[in-house]
Amino acid sequence: MDKVQAIFKSTLRLIHQFGFHGTPMSQIAKHADVAIGTIYHYFESKDELIFALFKYCKKEVAEYIFKDDSIEKEFKERFFALWLNFVRFYIDNPEYLSFLDQFYSSPYLQQALTNETICGQDHVSAFLHEGVNAGAVKNLDTNILSVVFIGTAVSTVKRHLHSLHQFDKKSLNHIIEVIWDGIKK
Amino acid sequence: MDKVQAIFKSTLRLIHQFGFHGTPMSQIAKHADVAIGTIYHYFESKDELIFALFKYCKKEVAEYIFKDDSIEKEFKERFFALWLNFVRFYIDNPEYLSFLDQFYSSPYLQQALTNETICGQDHVSAFLHEGVNAGAVKNLDTNILSVVFIGTAVSTVKRHLHSLHQFDKKSLNHIIEVIWDGIKK
Amino acid sequence: MDKVQAIFKSTLRLIHQFGFHGTPMSQIAKHADVAIGTIYHYFESKDELIFALFKYCKKEVAEYIFKDDSIEKEFKERFFALWLNFVRFYIDNPEYLSFLDQFYSSPYLQQALTNETICGQDHVSAFLHEGVNAGAVKNLDTNILSVVFIGTAVSTVKRHLHSLHQFDKKSLNHIIEVIWDGIKK
């Protein structure tokens, strides 16, 4: 639906810019160029909208990260590509990180944390598990590998976005190499 | 000041539990056992309170992390200890991570990001730089080393707190070893 | 708009009775039989409401004062009629004088004083100027004539409303005659 898309984009942009408690429904409606009533036509409440947006974001992120992945390729190559895609997506779409971050660090998370996946981390976990099975990486708990993969990626993006440091391609490769050195068999 | 302390603690607890826009000043006052007016006696506005709390948290965190550190010790040992302290502090004081995380992922950050330090990361950066100079770790940009150190630590704590995985001492050591393997010379 | 009218009337009455800082929005809403939110739907803030009410009052006053005026009539007759209308309106609608007076004697005035007209005084000025041109009154600066016309009228109304003295028709005519004696050619 066109209007739903507009509502999502509007919400994403406003939350990025003004935060959760800085983006009232009225503004979301205005920037999406729809009436307030229209939002309530598609979403039961503001919370429902937030949760729906959460799912939407997760899906978008996952699709991008794994867009060129293939079991055919060598694991190391896939590992590098995935990590870079992860970083690339959020650097290019900071409003996604902004929103997901605020979502994660808010009480919303507890409601979303059922068996639901978070931010494509499960896909990533599965991928890392493959690496263990294939004998490409050390036989470590997937949680540990996830922590290393996602933790460094998220940290890198934030450092970049907060303008603390602009990482170039070479720098990014240095980081992956460090991680890879740490987990490779 | 006793009342200021009480206000800080109250705010921290409530934001941890209910989030930024779930903790009204009235509740902060009630849980700190002071009148609303008293908060405004010490802080110009809710925002000012948040900023002051931010500084307070940063200081507390930094003090804890570096509490046993000493130049005398071997770098690897210090590295392990610091990383564990970092993780330990936030696991034991989840309301600090909760608050800082919400702070960082909100528009507040931009106002706090002058040349101000963030979350003791600079101290960490300085520490990592020492490692490079001492020839203990690879000659990498401090930003890269910081990303690896802090990214994994934060990610570990979150995974732990979100109940996705309870890391025991052994697991934590596995993680540090992976990182150390990646950055050691 | 019906609701806006109700809000205006309610505000006027309450300010007359309790003064500016004695009439909260909640009371205005209650007496206008609308929700507080409705007021904010039509006016950005309490100040905006006050300014809008100011314009509304000015218009009402001017309309009443000049309701029967006509260039056809003799100037003296018009002069007497206008002055009496002025006094009559405020005596019959003391809440208008109350509000306008409080408005004028507050810092609001400075914000309203651009090239905006005040209280229909300009129409009065124009009228008095006609008198000069027609050779009916002395060739005095319009400001002087205005001061005499409005000053005496306002003072009369206040003295009447403050119950210091109840002016009857005859008394009022005495006053106009004094003024007329002073300015006639």
Add this chain to the structure above:
Amino acid sequence: MDKVQAIFKSTLRLIHQFGFHGTPMSQIAKHADVAIGTIYHYFESKDELIFALFKYCKKEVAEYIFKDDSIEKEFKERFFALWLNFVRFYIDNPEYLSFLDQFYSSPYLQQALTNETICGQDHVSAFLHEGVNAGAVKNLDTNILSVVFIGTAVSTVKRHLHSLHQFDKKSLNHIIEVIWDGIKK
């Protein structure tokens, strides 16, 4: 008392600048360079302070207006001098007019209006009555004469202060002459 004077002056200045509901006790205290408690040492409440200030202002005004008056002089001369003093005082001390005006146009007035005099009008009334007895002015009700005297004077000052028109000595004389023409025998 020095502190009381300071409190009066501070209140007068702030009310002139920010209006009644723009001048909190805290500001009055700060600008008077005393503690809040000190104000409550001298005045039971804010209302008491306002009433005391009202009396103070009235006294100051009356003293200035009649400072050079003398029964020896000719009535016309006295009339001119008084009217000019009245105008002069308020033009030179706009904060007095500001305060008194806000006082008169607020519900405070009703509480002050017992048999109390207002703004030296009674002295003025008495003076005008002398004029009637002396056969200098028409045999009109004192209320009428007062309206003409005070109404024109106040209106002149306001017009001057609101920067609508800067009256010079000659203009002011024109006004008094008009009034005098109207009331003289």
Add this chain to the structure above:
DNA sequence: CATGAATGAGGATTCATTCAT
């Protein structure tokens, strides 16, 4: 006399939500 930290009732304003059109 003088202070100012502490209080909390009260006021302006916001904003998620409803519902008649």
Add this chain to the structure above:
DNA sequence: GATGAATGAATCCTCATTCAT
């Protein structure tokens, strides 16, 4: 489907006043 006027509970903040020092 779509609208947006209307609602009022909830929030931030102010400020007159008190009282222990």
